[in-house]
Amino acid sequence: MSIFSWKRTAALGLLAMLVVAAVGCGEAEPEAPFRIGVMESVTGPGETYGTVAVQSKEMAVAEINAAGGINGRMLELVVEDSKCSAQDAITAYTKLTDVDGVKIILGTSCSGAMLGAAPLAEADGVVMFSGLATNPDIAEAGDYIFRTSLSDATVGVDTGNVLWADGIRKLATISESTDYAEGVRRTTAEHFQSLGGEIVGEERYASDTTDFRTQLEKLLGANPDAVHIAAQSEFTGGTIIKQLRELGYDGPIYADVVPIGTTALEIAGDAATGVKAITPDLDPANAKAQEVLANFKDRYDYVTLPWFLGSAYDNVYIAAECLKKTGDDQDADGFRDCLYEITWSGTIGDNYSFDEKGEVVGLSNAVLEVLPTAERTEENGGYKVLGAAPTG
Amino acid sequence: MALSTQAIGKLVRRTRDLRQRPRFARGNIELWANLIILSWSAAFMLWQGVGFAIQVSTFFAIWAILAVSLNLVVGYTGLLSVGHIGFFGIGAYAMAILSSDASYEQLRTEAIPTFGWPFFAALPVSVVLAGLVAVVVGIAFNRFRDDIYVLVSFGFAVIAFNIFLNWRALTRGAFGIHEIARPEIGGWTVNGTFEYLILVLVFLAIVVLISWFIVTSSFGRVLTAIREDEQAIEVFGYQTAHYKLAIWVISAMMAGLAGALFASKTSFIDPNSFVLLESILLVSIVILGGLATIWGSLLGAMAFVMLEEGMRFVPFLPAEHIGQARQVVLGILLVVLMLFRPQGLVGKFRL
CATH class of the missing domain: 3.40.50.2300 (Response regulator)
Known part of the structure; x- marks a missing residue:
């Protein structure tokens, strides 16, 4: 009996140590990149949307970094799973802001998660910028809450x-x-x-x-x-x-x-x-949109939800543009002001911008x-x- | 009557077992389970910094209230209920509706009744409301036992979810309710996460105390006897139905309390937080920690929350697979645990 239990405890202990050791290793970079957070529903009911959004964002980041980064600094995403729930969004949000220290978060894909984390972001002065959440209530969520997705x-x-x-x-x-x-x-x-x-x-x-x-x-x-x-x-x-x-x-x-x-x-x-x-749909005449879809297909071997894919992709480029302006990934206020001023032409449309509620204008269904x-x-x-x- | 002598004999034997088992079970595993979970939690929190630790601990405390309360029913009384999340939801929705204020713009788009009550007025009402529903449900449930009990409680969870989803005039259905009020003490709003953690921990302490009181009292011993052999204890003249109903209602009220705290903490709830799956997870926590042990439920809740949140920090996983990996590890752990230690980490009894 006791031998078995020793084996088990040893195995458990080993597992715990492995986890600790593994986590301990992945830190410290020599050249400080811009770090921004990503919260998407990678599991649960919104899995399809969240996964596409994360992959699309990673593709955009890879492109930006391959082209020399932002003013020579690389861009780095810290991805967290917010599921479709307020509780998970809150812990994911706290992990991103508290542990990773990010001030700019791209996401989330689910409106429920967005509405759960938005009050915290608003209180802390952290920008949340979603490409997928469509609940009309999000318009009222606050000054730091933006989205490129069209409200229902x-x-x-x-x-x-x-x-x-x-x-x-x-x-x-x-x-x-x-x-x-x-x-x-x-x-x-x-x-x-x-x-x-x-x-x-x-x-x-x-x-x-x-x-x-x-x-x-x-x-x-x-x-x-x-x-x-x-x-x-x-x-x-x-x-x-x-x-x-x-x-x-x-x-x-x-x-x-x-x-x-x-x-x-x-x-x-x-x-x-x-x-x-x-x-909302991608314009078939928009060459940029077609190129992004083709690149996505090359990279991941499938294409789904093209509009959301494009929206998430554009978010990263808009973020990069604003980081270029502010030059500081901790400057959430500067980033917010930049979003209010920006006019963007990207995958999901030309010359779109944000109104005083952080809602996208200039895009149509x-x-x-x-x-x-x-x-x-x-x-x-x-x-x-x-x-x-x-x-x- | 042959039955009664037989049954009494069985009961005496079981009760003797009761006294002997703890010594037997207080083996290595129990010690190590405690050590590993506690030290891992402490290390994890210290290393991730205060803010995250506070947030995680708050959700731990809420889940712990739920687990302890469910253990009273499942572990001590032997009624395997998978419908507990329903009471959690009732508490949460009661808090949300009672405390929401008509000034919140989004509540006007799909109007629901708003009361604008302060947190500390809404809290007891939410708890009592969960209790009242439990009385009605419990009277019906008292007719069932064992496997059938699982099925009817399953039914309760499904019904509760569908009411949350479809009673749109009260719950806003799938939209959920947000901007739920924060607790306020004499004009001072509990806004900070740390203050909120303290508040939740105080309630957890109260729940643990009450539970401890119950299980060490003669009332608790009757409950244990009901689990071991209901017929035998009836022979002694105990109205088991009353006891079962009482513990069911107490447990439901505690779950309602957890729900009210949860709603106020997340400030947004929708029916997805109260699906059957959450109920199953809750039963898993109770079994993981150990049946009929309050400490086990605390430990189980901690292990569960730490495992879920701890997996966020495993670095070598590709970003889009982190979530899946968390679920897989949790599943495997539960299977392994049930294979090798069906009584749970620090438990004394098997289901």
Whole structure:
């Protein structure tokens, strides 16, 4: 008995020592690089988004450093996993600011994590700069909180405009019970109603639902001119489109970006043809965007969520530009002022800047239309860009 | 009645075991588990600096309150509940709604009732609210035991989560509630992380004291007897249903307290913090530390938090795999522990 327990304790002790030793080694650089923090949801529900964002940022940093760095100084990222939760965001934030001493944090990918850490950042005077968080509440989060991602409110407003311009007067909505999808549905419905439209049906579903027929029957029973889908998981988005068509509905379908993702289109098949999505998208005519996507594909051998990828990528270049100006990675106030003043042309658009709430201005949502199955390719993602969403 | 003599004999044997086991279990592993976890935690905190240590300790204290309270039900009374997170969530939402102020702009976009109560008024109400729900749930649950108990408590966790997610008029659904008020004592707001840690530690101490009081009292001995053989203790004339309900409600109130502290600490909550998985993690912490030992729950919570946060500092992992590695290590550790030491680090009993 006692031999076994000794073995086990020895193994445990060894493990502990290994961990301690391993951590102890990775410190001290001769030439001080600019250090900025990154918080993304690398695990949990936002894993896809977080991973793409981290990889995209690392690619941007590698490019900047390969080109000689910022005024000769290298750029270094300290990456932390904030998951999609406020608690993890708080510990990740404290680790970054307290242990690593960073004053500028790029992230996060999840709005919940962002809202958890933002009050701390605001109190400490630390800049948080996200490329992915879309919750409308973030606009009010504070003076040090910025984002290049478009608030769900803008997606909703633009969707409302598109619906109205397309002659839709009676709308039925189905949405996933998550903050993102719920935000899109709410703002879409509000704006559509303010234009004079009528919401004739409203259904919500949990993320693990697989059969929507009852709910869809109910919606179709109200004779809507169109159905709007706000989904956060591609599986449900694709399934809803498929089941809508199976039920014999042949009217127009509008959606957020998720139901026209690669997986969703695979599930929906030909049923998805003609579905319109209102979402920020990379401009196919933007050579810089295409180059970034190609580089990403070279480096990681896959491409997903191109707009978010581009947004995270741009964040690093904007940060580099501001660091060049301030010359100090501890100067959060200077960095913040730089963000307020900057006008940037990058992957996700030209001449965009930040308003007094730290919200991005100058970017707009695009209207996408899903192509017939025969025309879908890996390059076009299965859809074509119809153009920018109409305003007003 | 044959049953009663048999049962009493069994109970006497078990009780004798009770007295003998601690000496037997006080072996090397227990000592080493204590030593390793405590020294690793201390070293880790010292070396990472005060700010991070405070933040991590605060979450440790909240999880410790949860673990200790769950241990009263699972470890001492033998009711394997995986629904504890539901009470945690009730406490958190009660605190969030009661203390939120109508002046917070974002609460107007998707309006929920706001009360603007101070922290110390909202706290007892949150605790009592969790207790009231526990009374109702507990009366129903008293009909079940063993495997079925796991299933119904599972059901409770799922129902609680869905209520948090779908009762949008009260919880803002998936949006969550943010800008939750900080505690205020006589006009002085507990804003600093250190003050908050002290506050949480005080509550942890209270919870530990109450729990210690319970388990060393005659009430606690009845609970242990219920775990060992409910029928036998009934033969002696004890209304086990009352005892089970009482400890269930006390435990739920403690979980509600932890939830209220959590909401105020993170200042943002959404239903994702109260999913079933968190409940399973909580049961793992209790089992990891050891059933029917308060110290074990503290140790388990510390080991869990330190392991999670400690993995942030492993340098040779590629950045995008740090998170996954944390989960894998945690999983492996639990499996290894259950294989070689099913009674937990400092525990005396097996499930």
